[in-house]
Amino acid sequence: MRKHLIGVDIGGTKIMGGVVDDGGNLLTSLGKPTPTTNARVLVEVVKEVIGELLTRNPDVLGIGLGVAGLVDWEEGMVIFSPNLPLKEVPLREEVRSRFGLPTFVDNDANVAALGEWCYGAGGGASNLVFIILGTGIGGGIIIDGKVYRGTRGYAGEIGHMVVDPQGPLCGCGNYGCLEALASGQAIAARAKEAIAGGRASSILELAGGKVEDITAKTVTTAAGKEDVLGREILSEAGRMLGIGLANLANVFDPEIIVVGGGLAEAGELILSPAREELEKRVMNLDSRGVEIVQAKLGTEAGVIGAATMALEEMGGAAGC
């Protein structure tokens, strides 16, 4: 008999929940838009999602939640989130007291890293770095088969590693973070700037002729069709990513680096310059062979990973 767990991925636009078995199979799922009003409303929607999943499948052992923000792992408390109305919210206690099931809360990138490590592109590697290239940049680090959370649970903020001290201002207040140079937001900003400055490119046409409607997606689509500016921007973002990955390779010596998130769909247009830069910068020659691969679970990584985290914390073998 397979064990069933609930995993919930609380993101800036959607709250996704699902029932997952101990083989990493997503049995049923549902999503609701993330309320942006206040913490109380958001927590109620999280409980609604869990309640509905429990009605569909009452045979659940525990609940895992992944939240886009800083999470105090020990306390199960969301300390702060740049994109959610959550500040010092005791989410674990809120959920546990309502459903009476063992509940665990972690950062969304950490649980997605666990999901990819266990059932996705991880391929059984003991040491893995997972990086999410989306609107922002998040990450998770697996060391010896365990999520590395740091002292308080804040480790893995790969997006806020400084790769250019003279670089642009980041949303976190620092300058030259990887997120400020290689995220979807950064790519869109660079394209807007170039086009407003007079560069010709099919990016503008793809954005309906409006500079303000340019997104990372229009840049990657244009680059996929040989647009010179699009390729330049992705190549530069890839180069910055490569500097970050070389730092990570020097510090952690991973077997594999998994790249997920919406921007990973740009594939080799971004990964190939990243690989080149990494090879130039890693110290140990063997690290040049570190594999950089695209994630496999897509948007399900968070839900599957959150459920897997709960199973692991309850001492169940996740089979990975």
Ligand SMILES: [Zn+2]
């Ligand atoms: Zn930053």
